[in-house]
Amino acid sequence: MARTSILAAMILAFIFAPLPARAQETVTPIDLGLLRDSEIAVVQKLLYSMAGRTEVGMQMGLMPFDPYTTALLGNMTISRHFSELLGAELALAGGYGMKNGHYRELEGPTYGVAPEAYRFLGRMVGSVEWTPVYAKMNWLGRKVFHHNVFLLGGAGATLEQSVLPAADLAFCPTLTWGLGARIFGGSRTSLRLEIRDDVMLQHRSQTDTNAIKQNVMLLIGLSRLGGAS
Amino acid sequence: MQRYILPVLVLFTGCNQYQLFRVAGHVQTSFSNDVDILFVVDNSPSMYNEAGALGLNFNTFIEDLVAPESGQSTVTLGDAVDNYSEYVTHLGLFLDYQLAITTTSADPEGLIDPGDAGTLTGAPSIVSPDTTDDVEGAFRSNLLCDTTWWPSPCVSDDQEDCISYDPNYVCGQDPGDEITWEYLDCVCGSNWEQPGSGSGTEEGLEAAFLALCRATPNPPAACYADSQTGTSFWYGDESSNLGLLREGATTVVVIVTDEGDTSRRMAQGEEDPETYLDLLDLFENRVIMVVIGPHYESDTGAFLCAGEATSWGARRYIEATEATGGFYNYIVDQDDSGECVTTDFAQHLEDLGDLINQLTNVFSLQTLPDPATIRVFVDGDEVAEAICTTTDGIETCGDGWSYDVSINAVAFHGSTVPDYNAEVRIYYLPMEELPRDLPF
Structure with missing residues (x-):
């Protein structure tokens, strides 16, 4: 649990660290009359606009937080950005969860125990994307990266399989939310980092029980924006 | 912002919960279907009655394994195919078994006598149908003549804790339920020298582990003596029980004792035998523990005829048998008058025969x-x-x-x-x- 918490904190720190760096553009003062603070809504010039554009992305992912399985996955996303703030995304992922060292030790002769764990096989979720932060980050005084931070929330379904020999399948209704960031490499390409938490209702057939399960995944990949910036 | 971080972390890191199944079973490891049976006998002075009962009833066990129609060849896979129906209906006939004895004395002072610290008693110390035509007699000799401590002869009829004379006994007769000096002379020879008594600190699990250590040329590092374990296994002791562990065989350890386990690698009072189960896992062979031990009823906590036995020592044995698929039988019970009596060893040995017969299908x-x-x-x-x-x-x-x-x-x-x-x-x-x- 401690390792998990530290890793999550590091990821959040990475994502939120640039926030104070929202740069104020230095401009030559022009007399526009008196502006109140509440009337200043935009402080950042959006060099890479997403409004009205479609984004296609591919990511690799890892689910390291389950106590008994570790899954590798590939994730494909297609997003439509209605404005700079709002968009919709469809994500399709496939992967395979393997028993980890804890599981193998438990099922050995010393303990003779086999948890009714389920391995990840795939998921399809639709999400609404809200991108409230656009910022620049100066790297070692030499390079400026434009990036944004977004939140995702949505629903879909996950396919999992029991790691017990019966290998029962489970189709799980899933709620998902996530937090991510795009680091723009140009008007069309960006490096996309994301942490997702899928919360699903899972029916486990061997014990005939229902359980809430969380799949927390770390994703990294590239995405490409179509249309003009 | 900081006030949001904690709930976010909680959401991301909630642990998934799963029901835990138990797993039983193992790999049927070899065609030979070998079973190596190691008796770990408590040879302290309080145990001669029980050792005698084990020896006198040993025919029950052998008869269970060697049925009259035995003799099926299991040399090749073809033999098994030819005899498949026989194999399915009489699995015991296809077992290739061997027997050996060590004692619960794992802390010898000075020289190590046969049976101490995992060494085997008797000559030959490993008895099997391949090495002798009279497996029953050879095992009985190893047990009664080279393992068990016997008290002094009785000098009066009402004396207890002694061995009687029976001048009328003729070698070969059924001795009944009582061991006499004449019977021992018949089994052991007239000039036999009886062994000394074993340690009063009974370490059944340690002795079993040391016996297996001595059975291989490359024992695990945990076998060797160090200042922490104080055990008696030294460089040069490797292979001193060579032949006891056969490749692919199932090893059945049968501990016969009236005390709980007090093996040295575990703290006094510790009930979970995990330490020794882990040590036994270091060997490739599957190990099944069987204990004929103190009358401790784990369900109720009742402890009958306890003597100096401890409940935690008995529980240690009980958990070891449960974890390995063996069984735990009581060595003593109370009769109708409330007196403590040795239980029926014929029944224990029948249970052991059944267990071994069922290794392949149960x-x-x-x-x-x-x-x-x-x-x-x-x-x-x-x-x-x-x-x-x-x-x-x-x-x-x-x-x-x-x-x-x-x-x-x-x-x-x-x-x-x-x-x-x-x-x-x-x-x-x-x-x-x-x-x-x-x-x-």
């Missing part, structure tokens, strides 16, 4: 299962539950498996009896808590 479960949750797999393929019918009190089952609640085991029937080298896995939800704490 798989013991470590804890009581919820029968509805049992699922059985052989080489990854699920085996269906057998349909059993009872006619005139005799149960017959079709192909598949059945759960026998009387022995808490899953039995295979007909064509589903696992073949050699098959991997058998039985999954079930336990009715009780897990017997051992899990590390994760």
Whole structure:
């Protein structure tokens, strides 16, 4: 649990660290009359606009937080950005969860125990994307990266399989939310980092029980924006 | 912002919870179907009656393994194919067994006598149908003449804790239930020298481990003596029990004692035998523990005829037998008048014979299962539950498996009896808590 918490904190720190760096553009003062603070809504010039554009992305992912399985996955996303703030995304992922060292030790002769764990096989979720932060980050005084931070929330379904020999399948209704960031490499390409938490209702057939399960995944990949910036 | 971080972390890191199935079964490791049986006999002065009972009743065990129609060849796979129906119906005939004895004395002072610190008693110390025509006699000789301490002769009829004379006894006669000096002379020879008594600190698990250490040329590092264990296994002791552990064999350790375990690598009072189960796992052979031990009823906590035995020492043995698929029988019981008497060793040996006979088609479960949750797999393929019918009190089952609640085991029937080298896995939800704490 401690390792998990530290890793999550590091990821959040990475994502939120640039926030104070929202740069104020230095401009030559022009007399526009008196502006109140509440009337200043935009402080950042959006060099890479997403409004009205479609984004296609591919990511690799890892689910390291389950106590008994570790899954590798590939994730494909297609997003439509209605404005700079709002968009919709469809994500399709496939992967395979393997028993980890804890599981193998438990099922050995010393303990003779086999948890009714389920391995990840795939998921399809639709999400609404809200991108409230656009910022620049100066790297070692030499390079400026434009990036944004977004939140995702949505629903879909996950396919999992029991790691017990019966290998029962489970189709799980899933709620998902996530937090991510795009680091723009140009008007069309960006490096996309994301942490997702899928919360699903899972029916486990061997014990005939229902359980809430969380799949927390770390994703990294590239995405490409179509249309003009 | 900071006030949001904690709830976010909690959401991301909630632990998934799973029900825990127990797993039983193992790989049928070899065609030879070898069973190595190691008796670990308490040779302290309080045990001569029980050792005598073991020796006198040993024919029960041998008769269980060697039926009149024995003699089926198991040299090649073809033999097994030819004798398949015989194999399915009389599995015991195909067992290739051998017997050896060590003692619970693991802390010798000075010289190590035969039976101390995992060494074997008797000559030959490993007895099998391949080495002698009279397995029963050879084992009895090793037990009574080279392992057991005997008290002094009786000088009056009402004397206790002594061995009587019976001048009328003729070698070869049935001695009945009592060991006499004449009987011992017949078994051991007239000039036999009886062994000394063993340690009063009974370390059944340590002695079993040391015996296995001595059976291999490359024992695990944990075998060797160091300042912490103070055990008596030194460089040069490797292979001193060579032949005891055969490749691919199942090893059955039978501890016979009236005391609980006080093995040195565990703290006094510690009930979970995990330390020694882990040590026994260091050997490639499957090890099954059987204990004929103190009358401690783990369900009720009742401790009858306890003597100097401790409940935690008895529980240690009980948990070891449950974890390895063996059984625990009481060595003493109270008769109708409340007096403590040695239990029927013929029954213990019959149970042992049944256990060994069933190694190939009956798989013991470590804890009581919820029968509805049992699922059985052989080489990854699920085996269906057998349909059993009872006619005139005799149960017959079709192909598949059945759960026998009387022995808490899953039995295979007909064509589903696992073949050699098959991997058998039985999954079930336990009715009780897990017997051992899990590390994760």
